[in-house]
Amino acid sequence: MTHIFIINPYSGQSSLAGDLRDRLSRISGLNYYVFNTRCAGYEKDLVGKVLHFFQGEKLRFYCCGGSGTMRNMLCGFDDLSDAEVAFFPCGMTNDFLKAFGADAERFKNIEELINGDIINVDYIKTNCGYALNTISFGLDSNTVRLTDEYRILKIFNDNLPYTMAIIHAILLSQQLSYDIEIDGKKVSDITAETIFGNGNIFGGNLYFSDSDDITDGTGGYLNAPKLNTIEEIKMMGALIKRDMDYGRKICRCGEFQRFGIRRTDGSPFMLNFDGELQSGITSLEAQIVQRGLKFVVPKGIKVPKGITVPKETEGGGGNE
Template identity: 30%
Template sequence: MKYVFIINPNSRQDGLYTLMEQIKKYFKGKTVIIEKTQSMNHACHIARKYAFKEEEDIHMFACGGDGTLHEIVNGIAGCKHITLSIIPIGTGNDFIKYFDHLDREDFLNFEYYKNPDIISCDLLKVNGEYAINTVSFGFDVHVARHVNDFRKKLPLRGILPYYLGMLSSLRQPISSEFDIQIDCDKIQEHIFSFVVITNGRYYGGGYKPCPKALINDHMLDICLIKDIKRTQIIQLAKIYEKGEHLNYPELAYVTKGNIVSLHTNNQGIYGNLDGEIRLLKNPTIEVEENKIRLCIPRKK
């Protein structure tokens, strides 16, 4: 077994220090390779290098935030010889919140990887690119674009960048027109504020669009938030964070499906894939079954 750590050096310094100390303590005498990313999408290229080495089993560790995880997933999707663990030392780590019986510190404790849980995980595929957590369109994409800008300019962590991003996004229209089809059914309404397709349960710093989503049920979980006003956004944020919008069918439509298509007449639309912003035309989101083997820590 080879242990490969792909590390984003721009991660939290306290997390990096803890990680290096843990590696020294628990992997002494084992084959350990540490790879540090140097630029955008570098983690994907590093991961792909090991994806081609099918003759040996690899336990890979994604050390960073959701962006690092997103890149690595796109490098190893479908590889049966690679098992992936997540070391959450980034500015945003929404995907691991799916495992609500574990804290962030549990993922950093290699003692809990001695008898781990091995879980098959589905992926979302969007025009050829994978997402492990969420794909979204609408108001939250505008928020994500502002969040990325704030993180580049200011040393902000946690939920604060998301709140600042939301405030900045309120300067523009909240809702947009979407032509949506779920499997064979066309959605009759066309004006939505949020269009969110999930594999995991949390995104945007802790919001729960699809609180019943499962990462291995081979289905897309879909949340459509209908046209809302600026005066409603604060109230919505509170119930959206708790997943309580399911109690308001006049506000939210939550369902499951296999394929979601957004028809944009070949016009570009911004989408949010695990926090990464992409300009897409006529995006189609589908589920890819059991594309990643996750190694999740188990408490003693």
């Protein structure tokens, strides 16, 4: 097997990514290659080039970054059923791994990950690419867009750009009307925030659903209709506190297998795929693909319910 490490050197915890080359060089017999991303979205091109160059070889791809790096990497595959991927978390948010509870920290042990087990997990397939954890729009997508405008503040604190963007998005929120279809049921409303998730946490600590099974073929959603500024702040506070009772009072919540999104006036709109913005979308059609992705976990980890770990998994063998 050849191990392909795709590193985002601009990720939130860049020191982890920077130390990785040295750690890999110390692993005896590992057959591997390391690639750095050059810009946002470059992961997709890298995967395509590697698949072409190593055609016919057994490959395992490691995302060394955050949620957005993983999303971009997945979009480099034409067919995810042929992919085998691992997540070495270096980003500001690595929300999908929170499904593994306290064991999520073990994904930072690259040696354990290289010698790990393969499990099959769900992912979200759309006509605009893939997502592993969430697809959202409204307050959240505006926050991601504004984070870039405040990026210079990162010199004071890594989380400051994101914090300032949240405040800006709440104070200047623009709520628009969308037509949303969830498993055949249509919803049309002015929307403050809508989240569809395979996991149930996004943005680092925002809890939006009780649906946390990443193998059952269903996801959870939260759809907040028109809210004023005070209500938006209360909603954000409830998501941080995991207060779904409050969330259900002001939002539509439930589970889904398929969903569709379009602006009521037909205009293009912007979506947040796992922390990566995609604009110019006129219509989105999406579905959960049950256990469609081969996902590497550290050996012996406590896996989410419903998953069977194979008795043997092929490991690695050394060059760069």
